[in-house]
Amino acid sequence: RVLSAEEKNPAENSFNAALRPQSLSECIGQENVREKLRIAVEAANKRDEPLEHILFYGPPGLGKTTFANIIAREMNAAIRVTSGPALAKQGDIMGLLSNVNTGDIVFIDEIHRLNSAVEEFIYPAMEDFKVDFTVDSGLHAKTINFPLKRFTLIGATTRAGLLSSPLRSRFGMLYHLEYYKVEELAEIVSRSADMLGLKGSDEAIRLIAARSRRTPRIANRLLKRVRDYAQVKGTGELTTEIVNKSLEMERIDSCGLDRLDRSFLRSLISVYGGGPAGIEALAATLGEERDTLEDVVEPYLLQEGFLRRTKRGREATPFAYSHLGISPQAPNNQ
């Protein structure tokens, strides 16, 4: 997964972990997913069976890891956390799966980044709870059939389309996490502020929510920035003035767009005449990874109506022009 510098930072991770809801009822939003999960968990618990394998997909920061942890807690199961890139060899996944107990949850983040050898190794593990492990090579090669305990695999990916269809079809439940509504984010920010012992007006909380790219992780991150600003420049309380000033410093605009979102739209408009432009070309112009643009930047711009995707490429919408204050007739005069 494409992580921002802040997300890679351990302090940021522990901050996120502290604010993570601990149960389905503590979660805010994603009603549909929560209801389906609640039923699946209750049914599995009643039958005293492990849950089916689950795939969560959706943009970063919407709660995939949070839901995996909550499921483990509600199933009273241990969770083993790993990621696609960390499982480089069959031996890595073998080591993990041979140690699981019945009902344990194995969480694989960025599951679309598993290499094909490891992926194929996982198929029989998911389907029949066994693995065929080859030891030695050449003449001495031997295949050992190794039975596994019944576990639940929870995979997370930014886009379900990135998964091969054999892997996708082995998940019993597929859940798409959607962007949150501003009111839901306001609830999340308010809950986080309470947990951090911060006081603030409803308006200030709502302002943070409205600028959070409809993403809980960003909402919590902005809250942290605003808290710092309030403590240094104010009395510690969150007011609209404090929020506005600190988000201005963070270069988050009134629609929640950050520097990269705006550079993306500006390049599309000034370099490619508003499009259509291919994603590779845009990535090269911006000096950014294509994955970052496709997983992080574009979904939000599409959802908010700044961008259109056509067969010929990406196009900026009139809303993008007006938001950036660029006239469609003279795109180079920014």
Ligand code: ADP
């Ligand atoms: P993902 O795995 O999709 O990238 P995470 O599960 O790590 O996202 O979520 C990021 C942070 O957002 C969590 O630490 C948590 O504090 C917050 N969060 C996510 N989903 C919710 C939710 N439904 N309600 C409240 N907070 C949430």
